Each structure stands twice: as structure tokens, then as C-alpha cells.
Amino acid sequence: MSYGILFSGQGAQKAGMGLDFLSDPLFKDTIEKASSASHQDLVAIFKDENGELNKTINVQPALVAFEVGIFRMLKRDTNLNIGGMAGLSLGEYSAMYASGALDLVNCLSLVSDRARYMQEDADQVENGMAAILKPKLDEIEALIQDLRKQNKRVYIANYNSLKQVVIAGEKNDVELAAKQIKDQELAHKIVMLKVNGAFHTPLFDGAKAKMTKRLTNVKFKENEIPVISNTTALPFSNNWREIMAKQLAVPTHFDACVQYLIEHEQVDQILELGPGKVLSSFAKQIDRHLKCSHIGSYAEYQAFIEEKHGIKG
Template sequence: MGLLFSGQGAQVAQMGLDFYEKAPVFKQVINQASKICGFDLVECFQDSEKLKQTRFVQPALCAFSYGVYATLKEMYSDLEIAGGIGLSLGEYPALIASGALGFEEGMKLLQKRAAFMQDDCDQCQSAMVAILNPDLDLIEKVQAEVSTSQNPVGIANYNSPKQVVVGGTVKAVKLLSDKLTGQGRMRLVSLKVNGAFHTPLFAKSAKRLKQEISKVTVKNPAFPVVSNTDQVLFTKDNIADILPRQVMNPTHFGGCVQKLSNDAAIENWIELGPGDTLLKFVKQIDRKTKRQAVDTYAKLSELSF
């Protein structure tokens, strides 16, 4: 069994309300997270405007995914977990679920990450564009032509063989998009995001996060969790190094799925979070695996193993 933890962008208004009403463990997690973060997460779940802001949505999504995990473990106590992958932000609930980060310390660290990244978002107008059926050689060639230190642009997310995401300043992303539009089979789709995450625009966040994570207790995960940044397993010795770099370096979700699939022979993936975006990426990598999304309480009750 492989677990997937959703990243920023998966959020939808009203998410988690059915869990909060029907699952006592989930309710306990959300109430505790609300106290840690200093704002009402249930209210945040219902507020589409707050869910557009990095400082609110990151703690909300982390608590949501971890709350679903805690409910899953209570309902299926003998569940065997071969490993987990979180997309970007999703690495935090994955590490909390694995015991590598304590819940309270993990949520506090994640809240600081969200605040740091919101500050960087506010300081620079940036954009992200998904590229379907990407020609990586061409994208990298054009990137080298248009990217500058003042207006950087580059691949931020290697999601699957059929999708990457580029990010950077608005000016640089437009230049790159204009040059790539109409080239081969590639299709470009602008994304509604708060900032161009996983680019050099978040270097300040990385520096600030490095200072904060040095104060946090970390442990070896109880089940394998693969790093988006380096495509290696997280350990107590590398977590403090990887997580700060993660905010400004590209994610390699597709590579992580391939690694965990090869290492653990996973035949069943479960996504814990709103929607099924990560399962769609998994399907593009291996159509034979079983895929189940758990974004409502009803779906949790209908899981099959």
C-alpha cells in the first residue's frame, strides 16, 4: 500500500467538513491544529478566499491530509503501509504520519513555512504554467534563452512523463510560453497559484526555514517517505537539509512514484487529500496499479484492499 499526500492547489471550499462531522479522530486533529496555528481551520475549510492564500491553505491542507490518515489508521488498524509520497507541501503530512516529525512541531514548522512563502509571494509577481506532452529538451533550451537572474523561469515540477510545470516571474513565464506555444504536441495551461513555488524566487523562504528546522526534533520515518527534491528516502539525518531546499528546487513526483514502485512493488495507491490529481499522475506512470482517492468520508468507508 502506497500513500499519497496532496499538495497545494488541491484545496476546494467545503473540504473536510464531512470528516469533521462523522470522524471523531479527524475532528480531534483539526481542533488541535487550529489551536497550534491560532486560527479556525474549519472556518478556513469553508472560506474560498482564505484557501487562495498560502499562509492559510498550507496548514489547512496539511491538517486535512493528516486527519484523513489518522482516521484511516483507526478504521483499518492492520493496514500495511509500504511507503508514502507527498507532493511539495504534502511531504509535511507524510512525514508527520510516518512519525519523522511530531504533530505539534510539524504543524508549527509548516505554519512558518507558509508564512515565509507568503512573504515571498507578496514581494514578486510570479506565474506557473502546466505543459502537457512536454518536450523537455526544447523547454530547457528555451529556458536557457529567456531566464535571467532578475527574471528567472524554469521547470518547477516534474509531475509525470506527460506533465511538467514551469514557474518564474510573470515576464519570464510569458516569454517562455510565447516561444513554446504551437511547438509540437505540447499544450500549455496557465495555473491559478499564489506564487511560482519551487523556483529561485523562494530563496529567502529556504534560508529562513533552514534556521527554524534546526530547532525541530526529527526521527527516522516508521515507513519510507521519498523526497521530491532528491528522490531519496527521508532519514533523520537528511530531513533538516532537504526541507529548506525543497521550497526553491524542482519537485520530482514522477520519479518518486517510480522509485517507490520499484523498491516496494506497490500495487495499490491511496491519495489522502482533496481530489485525485496525484492518482492521475500515477496512472500516467503505471496504469496497472490500483488507485483510490479518499477525499470524502464515504470514500474512506468504501476502500478495498
């Protein structure tokens, strides 16, 4: 039995996440250190009493700290055989810490700056994203290319599974692309997403440039567990600086990451850490034989510990 650990990305956040874990001393310690490193009150962001989770600058450090806190608890309470890891976009920073590539304080400081750079770009233009369900991918890629030739700023941002891709860009251009996809019957369904930015498109070239500079002096260790990059669909290998800057403005390939974990790391169990279950559903679409678990609440954590390891949480 070999686990693939999946870390949720931005969009999975929800009000109240993490609050039920604060009774655990190790989780509380994680959030306190992460708050200090990010110069933000992450407990207040978890509460979301004033819409804090609507902003990228708040979501990113809060979500990574939440996932890292759960992972630290798992390391304390279990001896999981982890074959490899993947995160969706922001989730790669949780994997960065969990794999041993960067310590908690430096990871959260880096995430906080990334969030600030991305918020600055997101505020420059009205953004849009749309999930395309059961897409006719070749035809959609051709349609997007045609729109780009017409100087429309719309792109495929996420290749999540064979049953879902996400398009992103300027809001009006995304809406135009979505209408054409619908009119030409190139997908089963289109869902406009509530987002704070058209992530993983050239609209974030500014953030990419800032991140390139920010990463220059970050000292990464060799990760102890393989982490599969959304950008290359290959394990990170002493190339965190290059890939984590590039990641901001190019598509994610989460489907290929899961496929790599199955084929090359012999993963047969999936454990998703984060508030949602989206990545588990993508994994199931990629290989229906995968056994999937999820931890997004303290009750789910206790259930996982008890069911898998016979330990009372």
C-alpha cells in the same frame, strides 16, 4: 499488496473540504489540535467563506491537517500494508507526520511558519505558473535555459510525469516562455495556473533561508515508513532539516518518487489522500498497471473501508 500513500499538495484545496469529516471524533480532534498549533481557525478556512483558500498562509496548515486527519482515521480503522509514502511539495509534511518523523503539534507549527515565509516571498513579485502537457522535455529545458541567459526569471518547477511539467517564475517571463513553447509546438497544451506563488524556484530563496533557521532546533525521529523526497527522489534518511529547507527553491520530481516506490518498495496499490485526484492520475501515467484509490470526502472514506476491508464506516 503494498500501498503507496500519496499526499496532495497546494493547489488541491477546495472550499468545504474536511467539513464532512468533522462528525468523526478523531478527525475533529486532529483539526482542533492543528488549529491550536497553527494559531488559525482551520474550520473557517475549510469553509472558505471569505476566500481564505486563496492564500498560501491559510491553505498549507489547512491541507496538511485535513490529510493528517484522514490518515489518523485510517490507522484506527484499518491495517494497511504501507510500502512507502510520497507527497507533492506541501504533501511531504503530511507524510512527515504519517511516517512518524514528527508529532502532530510540531508538524503543524512548522507548516504554519513555512506558509508564512512563503507568503512573504509570494507577495514580493507577480508570480506565474503554467502546466505544460505532453512536453518535448529536452527542447523545453533548452528553451528555458536560453531565456535564463537573457536574464528572464522562469524555471521548470515540477517534473510531475512524462506527460506534464510545470514552469514558474515572474509572471511576464512565464507568459513569454509559454508563448515560445506554443509557437515552437513543443507541447500538446499549455494551461496557465491560478497560484499564489512561483513555488520551487529561486524566487523562494528568502523563504528557504528562513526555513533553514526555523528547522535548526526541530527534533525529528527516524521515520517508521519510507518517505521518498521530491528533491532527491530517494528516501529521507535523518536529513529532514537539510531537505525540507532546500525543497522550497528547487524543482520537485514527483514522477521519480512514484517510480522509486514501485521499483524499491514493491508498491502495487496507490491511495491518494487529499481533495483532488491529480497525484493518482500522475501515478497512472507513470505505470498504468497501478491500482489507484482516492479519499477526499467522508463518503469516499467509507467506500474505501467497505470495499477494501469489509468494515462499515
